[in-house]
Amino acid sequence: MRASALVCFVAVSACIACIAHGGNFYQDTEMTWGQGRGKVVDGGRGLDLSLDRASGSGFQSKDEYLFGKIEMQMKLVPGNSAGTVTTLYLSSQGDAHDEIDLEFLGNVSGEPYTLHTNVFTRGRGQREQQFRLWFDPTADFHTYSVVWNPRHVIFAVDGTPVRDFANREARGVAFPRTQPMRVYASLWNADDWATQGGRVKADWARAPFVASFRGFSADACVWSGGRSQCPVGTMEEAGGGGGWWNQQLSDASYRRMRWVQRKFMIYNYCTDAKRFPQGRGVPAECRLRR
Numbered sequence: 001m002r003a004s005a006l007v008c009f010v011a012v013s014a015c016i017a018c019i020a021h022g023g024n025f026y027q028d029t030e031m032t033w034g035q036g037r038g039k040v041v042d043g044g045r046g047l048d049l050s051l052d053r054a055s056g057s058g059f060q061s062k063d064e065y066l067f068g069k070i071e072m073q074m075k076l077v078p079g080n081s082a083g084t085v086t087t088l089y090l091s092s093q094g095d096a097h098d099e100i101d102l103e104f105l106g107n108v109s110g111e112p113y114t115l116h117t118n119v120f121t122r123g124r125g126q127r128e129q130q131f132r133l134w135f136d137p138t139a140d141f142h143t144y145s146v147v148w149n150p151r152h153v154i155f156a157v158d159g160t161p162v163r164d165f166a167n168r169e170a171r172g173v174a175f176p177r178t179q180p181m182r183v184y185a186s187l188w189n190a191d192d193w194a195t196q197g198g199r200v201k202a203d204w205a206r207a208p209f210v211a212s213f214r215g216f217s218a219d220a221c222v223w224s225g226g227r228s229q230c231p232v233g234t235m236e237e238a239g240g241g242g243g244w245w246n247q248q249l250s251d252a253s254y255r256r257m258r259w260v261q262r263k264f265m266i267y268n269y270c271t272d273a274k275r276f277p278q279g280r281g282v283p284a285e286c287r288l289r290r
C-alpha cells in the first residue's frame with residue numbers, strides 16, 4: 001500500500017513539472033514547414049532541423065504565451081555554414097505584431113557566427129544589436145534564453161545577459177505587453193544577405209545543413225481562452241526575488257552585461273551614426289540609462 005501510494009505521488013509531481021517546464025518536442029512543439037526536413041529525435045528530447053537547396057525547415061510551440069522564461073539549447077550548423085540562418089524567436093500574429101528575435105548567421109569554416117537580436121513592438125523593429133559569441137556554438141549545445149516579463153525583455157547566453165530591453169512606456173516607447181506570442185525556430189537559406197553582407201553564398205555541395213535543438217523549456221504563462229494562465233506562484237515572489245516575473249538585472253549582472261557588450265557587441269542600432277547622424281533621432285530607449 002505505502003509503496004504504491006509513493007509511486008503515485010512521484011508520478012503526479014513529475015507530471016506537474018513536465019507541464020510547467022516542457023522538455024518534450026513531441027508534446028510541446030509542431031513542425032510548421034520543411035516536409036520532413038525537421039525531425040524529432042531521441043524520444044522527444046531533441047529536434048534537428050535541416051536545410052538543403054530546395055528548402056529549410058521550422059517548428060513552433062503548440063502554446064502561445066504572455067510572459068515567461070523561454071530557454072532552448074542549440075548546437076548550430078558546423079563547418080562551412082555560410083548563407084545559413086538559424087533562428088529562435090517569439091512572435092505574435094498580425095500587422096502590429098510583437099517579436100523578440102535571436103538569429104544566428106552562419107559563416108565560412110573558422111570564421112565566427114554572428115548572433116543578431118531584435119525587438120519588434122507593434123510591427124516596428126529596427127532595434128538590431130549583434131554579437132560575437134565567446135565560444136564555438138557548433139561544437140556543443142549552449143543555452144539561449146529570453147526572460148519576458150512586464151518590465152523587461154532580457155536575452156541571455158548560457159545565463160549571461162547580453163541585452164536588456166526595458167519597459168520605457170512612460171517615455172513613449174512601446175513594449176510587448178498585450179499580445180501573446182508563440183516560440184518559433186527555423187533553419188533557412190539567407191545567402192542573399194546573411195554572410196559578410198551576402199558576398200559569401202551557401203555551399204550546397206555540403207548540404208544538408210543541420211542545426212540541433214534540445215532542452216526547450218517554457219516557464220511561462222500560457223494563453224488560453226483569451227487570458228494568460230501563469231504557473232502557481234509566478235507573481236508572488238515580490239521584491240525582485242528569484243522568479244522570472246520579477247527579474248531585472250542586479251548591479252552585478254548589469255555590470256556583466258555591459259562587459260559582454262563592450263567585448264562582444266559588433267553592432268548597436270543606438271550608436272549607428274549613419275542612421276542617427278550626430279545622434280539625431282536616436283530612439284528614446286537608447287538615451288536612457290538603467
Ligand SMILES: *[C@@H]1O[C@H](CO)[C@@H](O)[C@H](O)[C@H]1NC(C)=O
Nearest residue numbers: 105107111112114194195196
Ligand atoms: C564572418 O566572418 C567575417 C570575417 O571574420 C566577419 O567579418 C563577419 O562578421 C562574420 N559573420 C558574418 C555573419 O558574416
